[in-house]
Amino acid sequence: MSDPELDALAETARNRGLKLVRSRVRTPGKRRFGKVGLTDPRGKAVFGMDDNGPTAKPEDVEHYLRNLGAKDWGASLDVAVMPRKKPRKVRAAANDTEPEPELRPRPPPEPARQKGRREPAPAPPPPKPKLKLRDARADDARALVPLMELLGHETDAKGVRKRINQLARDKLAPIVATLDKQIVGLVGIHRMVTIHRDQPVGRITILVVAEGARGQGIGRMLTEAAEQHLKALGCGMVEVTSNDRLAKAHAFYRHMGYERTSMRFMKKL
Numbered sequence: 001m002s003d004p005e006l007d008a009l010a011e012t013a014r015n016r017g018l019k020l021v022r023s024r025v026r027t028p029g030k031r032r033f034g035k036v037g038l039t040d041p042r043g044k045a046v047f048g049m050d051d052n053g054p055t056a057k058p059e060d061v062e063h064y065l066r067n068l069g070a071k072d073w074g075a076s077l078d079v080a081v082m083p084r085k086k087p088r089k090v091r092a093a094a095n096d097t098e099p100e101p102e103l104r105p106r107p108p109p110e111p112a113r114q115k116g117r118r119e120p121a122p123a124p125p126p127p128k129p130k131l132k133l134r135d136a137r138a139d140d141a142r143a144l145v146p147l148m149e150l151l152g153h154e155t156d157a158k159g160v161r162k163r164i165n166q167l168a169r170d171k172l173a174p175i176v177a178t179l180d181k182q183i184v185g186l187v188g189i190h191r192m193v194t195i196h197r198d199q200p201v202g203r204i205t206i207l208v209v210a211e212g213a214r215g216q217g218i219g220r221m222l223t224e225a226a227e228q229h230l231k232a233l234g235c236g237m238v239e240v241t242s243n244d245r246l247a248k249a250h251a252f253y254r255h256m257g258y259e260r261t262s263m264r265f266m267k268k269l
Helices: 003-015 058-076 138-149 157-169 218-232 247-255
Strands: 019-022 036-039 045-047 131-135 175-179 182-192 201-209 237-240
Touching (some): 003 036, 003 058, 036 058, 131 218, 138 157, 138 182, 201 218, 218 237
Antiparallel strands (some): 131 175
């Protein structure tokens, strides 16, 4: 694996909260040449490590991280995701014989068609609901209140309607996801100019998907739409705040490439 590929592998490890350790052996053919391993931030071995250093091939570490990402993603969507397995090569035994065909009952004969009469065509399946993303409007306020309550935010439609109008004037209207015109997801955005950064800082202030609509990639689509909008507003980075109790949300953000960089402190005024 080339140096750029190893750098990309190290970045993937960081996104999972791990550190990629590379072998210091630089002579081809020697033991541990080209080997890598994984540790946690404290240096504790996680995969492909022994007392003397890394022992795993880069492709094995890549396979481990890919499976770890799939588990995080499945947890964030509240669904089970089975780890990917490498295909096994099965060698047939010399005395294997072809299995006998399974005996199945014959289907009943179709009824005879009357001459000159056509059978009605089967009804087409109902169309799948269409997912759309758009800016929130003031008249969405009543539908957005139950979504916010899923995260423990107590508010009312009147206050939400007022804030949507205020944010829209600053080109920071929240983005909603709809299925057949029914709102099923919400992401809020904000833009800050800080004294210590050259570019404005974008922030995702809220992200929530209705319980019955999860598992369809709606959270990912809302997050990517928020990132694109904040980038168009000149932001150089995006921050996310997430309550300590929302462990599944933390796994989702790590899967989307976000890293934990600080702790958040709050004081009510």
